[in-house]
Amino acid sequence: MDWNEFPVHCLVQVLTRVGMESLVQTVPLVCKSWYDATFYPQCWQRLVFHKSPYNLQTPKSSWLGFGLLHQHTEEDDALEKFLHFAVGRSHGLVTELIFPPQSRLKxxxxxxIAQRCPSLKLLSICKWKDLEGLQISSLIGLKTTIANISKNCPKFSHLSVYVPRLDGDVALAIASQLPHITRTLDLRFSTIQRHDLLLILKGCQKLEHLHISDHADDDILQVAPHVRVFKHLN
Incomplete structure (x- = not known):
C-alpha cells in the first residue's frame, strides 16, 4: 500500500492515539502526507509529557518549521518551548494536558495555558508543590484543577477567577477542597450567587482577603469574621 494514499481523515484518527514523541520524532519522516497530517489540530488534543522534552531527539528543524530543542537548552526552557509548540499546533483544541512529576513551569x-486552551478538561499539575497562586479566566477544567491543587500544592494561597459568573459547582469545589489553604480569593470580576458566596465563606475558614463584585450585607459579614480584608466594587 502506498502510504501517501492513506485517507487523511483515517490517518488523523490514528495520529490522535500516538504520543507527542511519535508526532515529533517518527511520523513526519514516513512520507509527505504523514508529515502534513501532523499539522491537523486534532492530533494535538491530548498532550501528555511522559518525559522532559529536553531528552527528545527531534528531526531536523526544517521538518517542523520550529527550532524546538538545542543541545545546550536548559530543561525548563525546553519544556516551555515544546509546550508552546504543541499548544500552537492544537489551535486551542487541547483537552488534556499532563506533565511529568519533575516538571517545573515558569x-x-x-x-x-488557561488563555490558550479554552477546551481544556484535564490539567495534571503532578508535583507542583511550590505553586502559590492561580489566576484563571475560564471555568473549563477548573474543578479538576482545584482538586489537583488540593492534593499537590500545600503552599497554595491565592485564587483569582475572572469569569462573568461563578457557578455553584465551582463554589462547592472551592469550599470543600481548598478550605485550609486559600488565604486570598479574588472574585471582583465575577458574579456569584449569595448562597454560593456563603458556602465559600463557611468552608474556607482560613480565608483572609476576599474581593467580590457585589456589596456584602450584614448577614454575609457575620459569617465571615475571619476575613480581615473584605472588598467589593459596588
Whole structure:
C-alpha cells in the first residue's frame, strides 16, 4: 500500500492515539502526507509529557518549521518551548494536558495555558508543590484543577477567577477542597450567587482577603469574621 494514499481523515484518527514523541520524532519522516497530517489540530488534543522534552531527539528543524530543542537548552526552557509548540499546533483544541512529576513551569505559564486552551478538561499539575497562586479566566477544567491543587500544592494561597459568573459547582469545589489553604480569593470580576458566596465563606475558614463584585450585607459579614480584608466594587 502506498502510504501517501492513506485517507487523511483515517490517518488523523490514528495520529490522535500516538504520543507527542511519535508526532515529533517518527511520523513526519514516513512520507509527505504523514508529515502534513501532523499539522491537523486534532492530533494535538491530548498532550501528555511522559518525559522532559529536553531528552527528545527531534528531526531536523526544517521538518517542523520550529527550532524546538538545542543541545545546550536548559530543561525548563525546553519544556516551555515544546509546550508552546504543541499548544500552537492544537489551535486551542487541547483537552488534556499532563506533565511529568519533575516538571517545573515558569511563572505565568498556568495563566497562559488557561488563555490558550479554552477546551481544556484535564490539567495534571503532578508535583507542583511550590505553586502559590492561580489566576484563571475560564471555568473549563477548573474543578479538576482545584482538586489537583488540593492534593499537590500545600503552599497554595491565592485564587483569582475572572469569569462573568461563578457557578455553584465551582463554589462547592472551592469550599470543600481548598478550605485550609486559600488565604486570598479574588472574585471582583465575577458574579456569584449569595448562597454560593456563603458556602465559600463557611468552608474556607482560613480565608483572609476576599474581593467580590457585589456589596456584602450584614448577614454575609457575620459569617465571615475571619476575613480581615473584605472588598467589593459596588
Amino acid at each position: 511563572e505565568g505559564q498556568i495563566a497562559w
